Amino acid sequence: MQKMTGRVAIVTGASRGIGQAIAELFAAEGAKVVCVARTLNEGDHQLKGALASTVAAIKAAGGEATAVAADISSEAECLRLVEAARSAYGRIDTLVNNAALNYYIPTADYPTNRWIKAFAVNVHAPFILSKAVLPDMIAAGRGAIVNISSGSAIGPGRGPYKDQTVRGGVMYGASKAALERFTQGLAQEVAHRGGIAVSCVSPSRVVPTPGTVYHKLVDGLDDPRGEPPSMMARAALLLASEAAEKVNGRVTYSQQILKEFGWIDKGVGRGIDATGSGYSQI
Template structure:
């Protein structure tokens, strides 16, 4: 019996990288996992991984999961995701908002379409999905909402470092908005027993996305394995809200804190 036995978890962006690792970790602890992402067939993305691959690994390990094709930029897809999870497994206990569409482009060159898409997937979608699952969580008197953030949410230092011109301003804006949403929602839902937290890696995680954008390399010595984020996500997805909510947590720091307590 894992700590999530009987729980239902929805994980977005679960086709690869951090999302896939979290989905597999939650399933290993007994959660019934709904893996959501756009990539159903390998030919749909230049990046490796599909939601079918993630589900196959979960099932091969003895877990329970199904893949729900979802374009997080579409309101109807978000509604269909939660509806499918409830019809298949029941009330959603855990929501992990991990999906991201990211363009690293300087502000002077950013297009309106890309700007709108980034905010739709990384800010509006988590907001909407949270609204969809909150009623069921309130009815049960418990629930966990986890928003995956980034160190990019922090303000830059001055004089700026070598990556200042890399084009991460809009990405940082999205993550900063997500973190403020996290703490505000945590305060709103504290009395309902629903935990809301944000989680960032301490170091760059080598995923198909970060490798594609050349944020790291496979052999960089300070890389953080996806499994570290998955372990930290698990820690934030089963403890009572009275103990652990409203946190802007960093994976390695959180795990060290919990181990010491």
């Protein structure tokens, strides 16, 4: 039986990369998927990937999806997309907060407006969207909010620092650490409702995507040091479909959670042979 039959899912950042993989897998598992991003058509963004392409792939495979172009750094846009999702498919019971923004600029040079916008996408939007869909989940007595974090949430620790390379990842790491804390706080708040799970997952290894290639985090889409987007998609599916009492409040890593639940036999990377963030250990 498909794991997401009868479910309505919103997936942000679904135009490419991890978000696209999650949207396609959820649809293959029976969900009606609302795909959200800023890029509606190919050519609208410098990177390859667009909502139209994701939706077309889902429909070609026999799934159901609709595209909603939105800039989730805006509260009004977040609320508009939730209403568009309800208009398309009805009550929402699954939300994947995958969209993220960073510019990789050292803090001393970081434009304040870009810092604020990145936090709006990475932290404020997950809050606004979660708040907007929670009434649907509470009314239904079930729901799943899956937040997508990053190994960047793991800080460098205290000095002195042998590695003094400035990579410009402070904002991204700080926003992802905030997202992990938000996850566990919200998970505690909804625990008494029963049937609702709030969780967070990061890649065990860097995922080669158009974005990570552009930022030179990997050497191409076939970099053997990375893990395929499908690994994160399966981890998100697990967190969205398992019983709430098994996954609520989990901050974890793709291969760690898949191995723990027997979805894969072996795993590598963060959460398995490397330490995860503090939130993943409590």
